[in-house]
Amino acid sequence: MTIALRVENLGKLYAINQAARGTTLRDQLARGVNRLLGRGSEAQSLIEREANENAARPRDFWALRDVSFEVEEGERVGIIGANGAGKSTLLKILSRITPPTEGRIEIHGRVASLLEVGTGFHPELSGRENVYLNGAVLGMSRGEIARKFDQIVDFSGVEKFIDTPVKHYSSGMYVRLAFSVSAWLDPDILIVDEVLSVGDQAFQKKCEERMRELTREGRTVLFVSHSLATVNQMCKKALYLEEGRALSYGVVEDLTREYNRDVVKQIEVERVQEHGEDWRWHRARFSLPDPQIETLTDHPGAVECLGGEAVSPDGEAADVVPIDKQTHLVVHYRVKRDLPRPLVPTFNVYDELGTIVFVAMPEALLPGRAGDYEVRCVLPAFLLNEGRFTFNANLSDFEADKTTFCAVVGAFRLEVQEVDVAADRRRHGYRAPLPGFTRPRLSISVCPAGAVDRVNTSGEIPRAS
Template identity: 60%
Template sequence: MSDTVIRVENLGKKYIIGHQQQEGYTALRDVIANGAKSLFTTLNPLIQKSKNEANKSREEFWALKDVSFEIKQGDRVGIIGRNGAGKSTLLKIVSRITEPTTGRISIKGRVASLLEVGTGFHPELTGRENIYLNGAILGMSKAEIKKKFDEIVDFAEVEKFLDTPVKRYSSGMYVRLAFAVAAHLEPEILIVDEVLAVGDTQFQKKCLGKMQNVASEGRTVIFVSHQMAAINNLCSSCIMLQKAELIFDGKTEYAIQKYLKSGIEIQDNSKGNLQAFRPSWAKDLITSARLLDLNGKEQSSFPLGSDITFEMTFATEDVTKLKAPVMGVVINHATFGTIGGVNTRMTGFEPDNGSYASATMRCTLKQTSFLQGDYTVDIWLGDGPIDVDTLTGYLSFRIEETDVYGTGRTPFADLGVIFLEPTWKVIPH
């Protein structure tokens, strides 16, 4: 008997996108007029050309194209890819929320899905009632739900609000209860989307631990996340989607490398567009950012132990100046997440001049101890205590493998991100 629990064959999903030709609302008279036009067009072939022109406002969009893979019982599979790659569409098809346009999918076992905040919850029902409702949807008997009830409530930490309608819950409370129900009612297949990003760090760790326990019991876990550290810690294999197509299916280590490489390529292609790395609240003040080596030369790759300079140039309008410009640098490891940050205000550095309409600011980190691997940098600009602009992940660099110990062996990058230089001693007895 096969241990394959999910088999996807040549899966495709097509949507029709309507492009609005004019602004404004649709009144009843418009509906009647459009209906009459449609009938007239059907009866009169002479204006078929006009009908064809109207069809140009409808566009086919393939969210998934020819995707095939298998997942076996007990696998912990990560699904990764950039925004718009097709991850959520794939999960909705696997969860039986939507039907594929082409191909087929076969699933063996009960599926519990957590795809967005409040999935499967009724807002008017209390937390207690929604636990029983969700359990019933998953095919659990009332006795089975009751057996797990206390464990679910304890995990979700919502006992105080158990008899409150969930429409009054915060997004964090919603997610905690939804995940607790999905994970504790013993589905054969547990599907968790990026929704865990809503919870705090402690809860995310708690959820990852629970998913590891679920997998150790022989059940299957499918996990979608943009956090490579979480994917690396939980998943033994990964599926990578790019522009609606499956481009990799294999070991997590190689999938993450491919994902990071694609991200660096996207960054390189977008370097001329600072706005792509700027959140909606930020002002357009940072005009450039660079990484420099010890000699002031722009670089994207450094040996372990190098000095690295982070440079930021800003310019304001002629009539405005920054009274107290602050530069901040946050360094993120591609797999392990944020590893450190520093800013001028934190370290007590004060610019000489009182205010600046434009300037170049530099931060140099001496003899960096980052291990080999890929890193991204967030550069931000403040005016005193107020953040005014930031470029998130605009800069990226790689630390090369380096024989720092002089033994011909490089440190193990999967053990962390910081190079350690020990002294050893043996005390004979």
């Protein structure tokens, strides 16, 4: 194993900007403008309030502290964490844009980095001149850069503007050229901040493919992304930063799961602050009205949702559902007047972070006649993967101008739980959590090569006659 990069007890101390205490040019101008407008004392008190708040804050703080990790050659490592966790600071130190306050870094090879839009390129120079400038900074000869030039411009897709000063580029064009320069000038280590998200989706995919290619060639890639899906797809390893500390470093799936859990915990803390101590994420039963449950309608007074419950087949309400058991979602509606058409009861299912997993369409419709009705949706065993899911219960008329008759947001919040992993023979010894939102049990069969024609639709091979 060859180490590409080693970080030991890295720390970065930032001084809180004293300028915020009311001495900046901006503050002086604000005072002047306000004096002209006759609002001097108002402006003064605002600046003083700001200054007092700043005085109450610590004067300096550790944006990074005690961070240690190693990256091997050819690895792609994702760096994850909330806003302000220290991700960009770490990348800036590794790119030698800012020095660390303490600790040490060891880098083997040439580093190319793509940090925020605006760094690395000179605004007055053209795209072409910037490519040469960047190559020179990386220590390449003019001939070497010239040999790579067409590839870079081709990849970036900005050939038409290559002789225009980059200050006239859109941020997307800028990032296109900047990534192409970093990724084609033969770096040993490529460092990419969230900036790629500025590019369009097609370009992002192209960049991801290029980063994979680089690591296949033995180069190392470190990148920051708020998209856990991208980090999961792109990396085997991740570093999870929280408030400047390295919480964990290791297998990407474990870390993204941990990060997700922490995000959800944080959301829960905020909900408790908002709704009080009684607030609970889990919800197997509800009755309306409930201040914690939002209901939407385009047709007030037409339909009312009275409540509902998530129950096991024997009728027990349960917010924690074993993965191998069916669950019935039962919702009670009152249609208050005759309607032009029957209504369509649907259920939208979301994961913990609000990503839609699927929408369940019904077999039967709810009659458009006044009366009380019960809608029952059966969730089969082994449909959803282990995890937490939120269900919206909806009643719609998709032929009406405004379709929503009743939408109950977050009607049910259920947690699907794994049963006995060790005893589940269908896992064939695989003990780790299985990724993904769903866990359908599909028929996967095996037969001797050439026998495919003889396999019947049930997946069984007929006995030789």
